Amino acid sequence: MAKPELEFFDTRTIPWQEIKGATGQYEKILSRDPETGDYTRMIYSQPDLTGALLNYDKPAGKALIHDIWEEVFTYKGGIIDTTLNQTFGTHFYACRPPGMWHGPLFHPNGCISVENRYRDGIRKKPELEFFDTSILPWQAIEGAPGQYEKILSKDPETGDYTRLIYSQPDMTDALLDYNNPKGKVLVHDIWEEVFIIWGGIIDVSLGMTFGEGFYACRPPGMKHGPLYHPNGCISLEFRYRDPKSR
Numbered sequence: 605m606a607k608p609e610l611e612f613f614d615t616r617t618i619p620w621q622e623i624k625g626a627t628g629q630y631e632k633i634l635s636r637d638p639e640t641g642d643y644t645r646m647i648y649s650q651p652d653l654t655g656a657l658l659n660y661d662k663p664a665g666k667a668l669i670h671d672i673w674e675e676v677f678t679y680k681g682g683i684i685d686t687t688l689n690q691t692f693g694t695h696f697y698a699c700r701p702p703g704m705w706h707g708p709l710f711h712p713n714g715c716i717s718v719e720n721r722y723r724d725g726i727r728k729k730p731e732l733e734f735f736d737t738s739i740l741p742w743q744a745i746e747g748a749p750g751q752y753e754k755i756l757s758k759d760p761e762t763g764d765y766t767r768l769i770y771s772q773p774d775m776t777d778a779l780l781d782y783n784n785p786k787g788k789v790l791v792h793d794i795w796e797e798v799f800i801i802w803g804g805i806i807d808v809s810l811g812m813t814f815g816e817g818f819y820a821c822r823p824p825g826m827k828h829g830p831l832y833h834p835n836g837c838i839s840l841e842f843r844y845r846d847p848k849s850r
Contacts, residue, residue: 606846607635607642607795610821611828612805612814620648628652635797635821642722644797644821644842646679649711656710660686665708673722673729674700675757675766677840679801681715683734692734695801699732699757699766706733718799720766720842727764727844729757742770750774764844771803771833778806778832787830795844796822803837 620630628650636643655664663686675698682693686708692698700706702724742752750772758765777786785808797820804815808830814820822828824846 606639606823607637607644607797607821609823609826610635610819611810612798612800612807612812612818612820614815615646615799615817615819623647634799634819640723644718644720644819647717647719649681649683649709649715649717651712651714652710653712656684656712660710663708663710667705668707668709669703669705670700670721671702671724673702673724673727674698675720675729675842676700676734677718677737677756677799678734679716679718679799681711681713683715683717684710684712685734686710688733690734693736695737696734697732697737697756697766698734699729701729701731704731718840720797727759728761729759729764729766732757737768745769762845766840766842768801769839769841771805771831771837771839773834773836774832775834778834782808782832785830785832787832789827790829790831791825791827792822792843793824793846795824795842795846796820797842798822799840801838801840803833803835805837805839806832806834808832 618632623629623631630648632646634644678694678696680694682691684691740754745751745753752770754768756766800816800818802816804813806813807828
């Protein structure tokens with residue numbers, strides 16, 4: 605089995621669920637593989653500046669370690685890691701292999717992150733502590749005019765990768781060519797999970813507009829598009845091989 609096929613939906617329609625054993629933290633499961641347990645979620649950490657001011661030297665929380673891979677992107681707000689004595693803000697990214705220590709953590713102004721979690725042995729990305737993705741330059745995507753990417757992490761063996769993709773505003777094209785779009789219907793031979801961070805996307809075939817905070821999970825062969833991005837768009841994408849091929 606694998607994750608379900610999901611066209612873009614507004615994640616705000618999903619209620620936050622309290623995370624058992626993690627006071628002040630809540631999650632939204634966006635997609636899950638019922639067989640392996642791999643999942644993608646949003647996690648909300650309530651503001652805890654008071655706790656940080658009173659207990660920074662002796663935090664109540666413990667350093668964290670997992671037996672799974674964890675890719676984390678801070679969608680809104682920020683995180684303090686007390687062991688590293690560093691603050692990580694909005695649009696920071698980390699890639700944690702199993703056994704990578706992190707924390708204890710504070711979230712002084714609150715934080716919402718997007719997390720992609722999966723079992724060990726299927727990807728071999730580099731270990732990356734949080735870094736500011738704004739320092740990476742946008743690179744033009746070959747064959748896709750007006751689109752640019754930032755590769756955040758990549759498995760050199762499988763080619764699986766995580767990226768940010770920026771699509772320039774194309775309102776003029778949408779107005780002129782909507783009924784006869786120049787773009788093509790898109791289909792990939794890989795899995796693609798997409799979370800819209802900013803802006804929006806129009807799918808001509810569906811006749812629908814998807815905005816900030818929308819999420820899609822596309823298995824290989826799922827058709828989408830042609831697409832417009834009338835006000836521009838920045839999305840977070842997790843791309844990987846079909847789990848059945850591993």
